[in-house]
Amino acid sequence: MKALKTLNPYFWKHKLLLFYGFIFIILSNFFNIYKVPFIGDSVNQIAEYKGSGFNPKILVNVGIIIGSSLLTGFFTFMMRQTIIVASRRIEYELKNKIYSHYQEISITDYKKTTIGDLLNRLSEDVVAIRMYLGPGVMYVANLIVLVSITTFYMLKTDVCMTLWTLIPLPILSFLIYRVSSVISRKSKITQKSQSAISTFVTDSFSGIRVVKFFAKEKFIEKNYSDKVRDYQDKSLDLAKTEAYFFTIITFVIGLLNVAILFIGGQKYISGQMNVGTIAEFFTYINILIFPFSMLGWVTSINQRADASMSRVNEFLDMKSEIVNKSSEISMITGDIEFKNVSYTYPNTGIKALDNLSFKIEAGKSLAIMGKTGSGKSTIALLLSRLLDPDEGEILIDGKNLKDHNLKNYRNYIGIIPQESYLFSDTIENNIGFALEKPSHKLVEEAAKIADVHNNIQGFKNKYETMVGERGVMLSGGQKQRICIARALIKQPKILIFDDSLSALDTETEENILKNIDEKINNTTNIIITHRESSAIRADKVLHLTPLNELELAK
Ligand SMILES: Nc1ncnc2c1ncn2[C@@H]1O[C@H](COP(=O)(O)OP(=O)(O)OP(=O)(O)O)[C@@H](O)[C@H]1O
Numbered sequence: 001m002k003a004l005k006t007l008n009p010y011f012w013k014h015k016l017l018l019f020y021g022f023i024f025i026i027l028s029n030f031f032n033i034y035k036v037p038f039i040g041d042s043v044n045q046i047a048e049y050k051g052s053g054f055n056p057k058i059l060v061n062v063g064i065i066i067g068s069s070l071l072t073g074f075f076t077f078m079m080r081q082t083i084i085v086a087s088r089r090i091e092y093e094l095k096n097k098i099y100s101h102y103q104e105i106s107i108t109d110y111k112k113t114t115i116g117d118l119l120n121r122l123s124e125d126v127v128a129i130r131m132y133l134g135p136g137v138m139y140v141a142n143l144i145v146l147v148s149i150t151t152f153y154m155l156k157t158d159v160c161m162t163l164w165t166l167i168p169l170p171i172l173s174f175l176i177y178r179v180s181s182v183i184s185r186k187s188k189i190t191q192k193s194q195s196a197i198s199t200f201v202t203d204s205f206s207g208i209r210v211v212k213f214f215a216k217e218k219f220i221e222k223n224y225s226d227k228v229r230d231y232q233d234k235s236l237d238l239a240k241t242e243a244y245f246f247t248i249i250t251f252v253i254g255l256l257n258v259a260i261l262f263i264g265g266q267k268y269i270s271g272q273m274n275v276g277t278i279a280e281f282f283t284y285i286n287i288l289i290f291p292f293s294m295l296g297w298v299t300s301i302n303q304r305a306d307a308s309m310s311r312v313n314e315f316l317d318m319k320s321e322i323v324n325k326s327s328e329i330s331m332i333t334g335d336i337e338f339k340n341v342s343y344t345y346p347n348t349g350i351k352a353l354d355n356l357s358f359k360i361e362a363g364k365s366l367a368i369m370g371k372t373g374s375g376k377s378t379i380a381l382l383l384s385r386l387l388d389p390d391e392g393e394i395l396i397d398g399k400n401l402k403d404h405n406l407k408n409y410r411n412y413i414g415i416i417p418q419e420s421y422l423f424s425d426t427i428e429n430n431i432g433f434a435l436e437k438p439s440h441k442l443v444e445e446a447a448k449i450a451d452v453h454n455n456i457q458g459f460k461n462k463y464e465t466m467v468g469e470r471g472v473m474l475s476g477g478q479k480q481r482i483c484i485a486r487a488l489i490k491q492p493k494i495l496i497f498d499d500s501l502s503a504l505d506t507e508t509e510e511n512i513l514k515n516i517d518e519k520i521n522n523t524t525n526i527i528i529t530h531r532e533s534s535a536i537r538a539d540k541v542l543h544l545t546p547l548n549e550l551e552l553a554k
Contacts, residue, residue: 003310004132004302010093014086021082022141028075029146033153035068036283040157044276079138087134095126098312106321107386119202120195121315125308128191132305139298143291150284157277161267164259165285172252172292176299179244184303186238191307193231200227242300249292256285322388324406332404332412333397334362334493334524336383340392343378352378355392358542362397362493365525367535370544376528377418380498383526384415396494414487416500420479427456428463430482434490446489449515451508452481476503484512488520496526506533513537 011018038061045058098121147169154162204211204220211220260281267273337359344351352375360366368376381387382394385401394401396409414434422430431446432438443463447453455478459465467473467482474482480503487495495516501509513534516523527534535541 003306003313004129006309006313007090007129007133010090010133014089017082017086017089018137021079021086021138024075024079024082025138025142025145028072028079029142029149031068031071031075032146032287033149033284035065036153036280036287037157038064038068039283040276040280042276043279044274047275079142083138083141084134087130087137090133091126091130094129094312095122098122098126098315101316101318104320105318107381117195117199120191120198121312124191124194125312128301128304128308129312131301132309136298136302136305139291139294140302143295146288146291150288154281154284157280158267158273161260161263161273161277161281164263165256165281168252168255168259169292172248175248176245176295179241179248180299180303182241183238183300184307186234186241187300187304188307190231190234190238191304191311193227193234197224197227197231200224242297245297245300249289249295253285253289253292257282260285322385322406326403326405328405329408330405332409332493334412334522335395335397336360336366336494336524336526337395337398338379338392339395341382341389341394342391343375343382343387343389353382353389356544357392358540360524360526360540362524363522364540365527365538367527367529367538367541368544369529369532369535369541374544376544377498380415380417380496380526380528383494383496384413385409411490412492413494413496414490414492415496416480416483416487416498418498418500420476420483420500420503422467422474422479422482424466424468426461426464426466427459427482430467431463431485431489433486438489442489443485445519446485447482449488449512449519450481450485451511451515452478452485455481477505477508480504481508481512488516491520492523494524494526495520496528498528499530501527501529501534502531506531509534 042058042061042065045055045061049055102118151162151166154165200223204224211217260278264273264278264281268275268278338356341353341356342351343353356375356379358366368379370376378387382389383401385406388402396404401409423433427447428440428443431443435442440463444453447456447463456462456465465473467479480500483500484497501512504512513525513527516525525538527538529535
């Protein structure tokens with residue numbers, strides 16, 4: 001249960017709610033046990049009553065029993081209202097923490113995880129942790145308080161019988177401990193299998209077009225069904241082990257009843273005990289049955305939560321390689337210099353750039369050409385500081401990029417990625433994404449520069465048109481131009497086209513570049529392209545080869 005210790009600060013934060021919850025646990029258990037001697041007394045009254053009429057003492061007892069039961073119910077309700085509420089709040093905070101960490105980690109770390117894995121951590125794992133925070137903590141605290149109060153009352157009634165009935169409990173605890181270790185191991189295996197399903201589903205949905213192009217629906221279905229079967233087998237195996245809990249508990253409870261009957265019966269025969277006391281002991285054991293049954297379940301959910309927490313911790317411990325060191329807000333004019341920059345992708349060991357140097361003044365344009373895999377997109381990633389160079393430095397306005405305030409710098413750069421990614425939202429919101437509160441006028445202006453305004457006007461809902469998931473409702477060229485408009489709306493000082501004019505005909509491309517020259521002042525343009533016609537307009541052309549041999553032309 002080491003991993004769950006990371007939750008201690010959360011418990012501390014919600015200490016007041018949890019403290020009240022604990023008080024309610026004590027009160028609910030106290031009133032639950034308080035009524036038991038009155039049950040025993042009532043049984044004795046009935047057994048000893050010789051008269052034929054109403055026994056007022058029983059009526060008083062009944063009143064106390066009903067009153068205690070009502071108070072037990074009320075405090076149980078309050079106990080849930082405090083402890084379960086605290087667990088829901090912690091769940092909310094944990095979900096936000098995991099999600100915001102996903103935004104922070106560097107892009108090379110994203111490759112280490114998958115979307116399915118993220119969904120799993122946000123849903124399955126956090127739910128498992130919340131089960132520990134809520135029911136897990138509540139039932140364990142409840143059991144400790146209940147056993148303490150019950151033992152006190154039982155000892156007060158009959159020491160010998162108490163010892164005989166409570167002796168099997170440590171044996172029960174030991175058995176539970178043994179079974180829980182097996183459950184913990186099997187839970188981890190089951191969670192891994194669940195994660196594999198989520199990854200597979202998100203992956204095959206994203207690539208649904210490819211699946212259909214290749215008529216691979218049956219193949220995908222079979223793969224899915226194999227994964228679900230694997231999950232089912234593992235879950236059933238886990239459920240089987242969990243079932244041992246209840247079997248063991250029921251058996252032990254049976255033994256306890258026999259012990260009460262045997263010892264209580266002997267004492268009754270020898271005149272040392274009355275029937276009321278025997279009835280009291282049966283009631284105590286019946287009260288203990290439910291929490292002890294829950295102990296099995298709680299142990300298993302706590303084990304599962306521990307497995308989930310260690311997965312979440314493993315992820316939260318990932319530190320971003322991109323660190324912002326400055327809080328200075330400054331204007332960026334757009335001078336760029338690469339000085340002996342090298343970069344190797346850590347996950348594959350592929351050297352994408354080797355000792356690359358070039359310079360471009362603010363307001364000028366640079367076309368980057370080269371074979372596939374020659375490192376063009378890597379330059380775009382380094383320039384937008386999604387990656388940091390291993391060697392050499394990138395100077396922006398004469399200052400190392402690492403020393404610029406990251407958020408401030410990113411406000412000045414606009415990047416149109418190779419893959420046109422749109423959010424499943426309206427065109428208006430997709431274009432305005434870069435700004436806090438974009439006005440429609442700004443959105444329209446950006447769309448005009450990107451030469452997509454007329455297209456949008458042709459749609460039934462114009463700028464309110466929903467683009468569908470990842471922009472599936474739009475053509476490749478429309479998506480590219482909306483991405484261009486999204487980058488232009490913030491009037492960037494450095495504009496990077498990462499092969500993002502490829503889906504456009506040369507005339508449209510020409511229009512867009514001309515519009516940018518005229519409407520966006522002094523922007524440094526980096527145009528990554530395979531087309532000579534796009535490169536020709538640039539002030540400089542950088543030719544890269546996969547061996548990273550640099551040729552500066554013009
Ligand atoms: N995320 C990554 N992880 C590991 N290796 C990568 C990653 N991205 C790119 N690479 C490798 O780095 C090298 C340069 O890739 P890059 O994407 O910069 O090339 P490119 O010139 O933009 O190619 P293209 O013209 O095909 O887009 C390639 O050999 C590629 O396999």
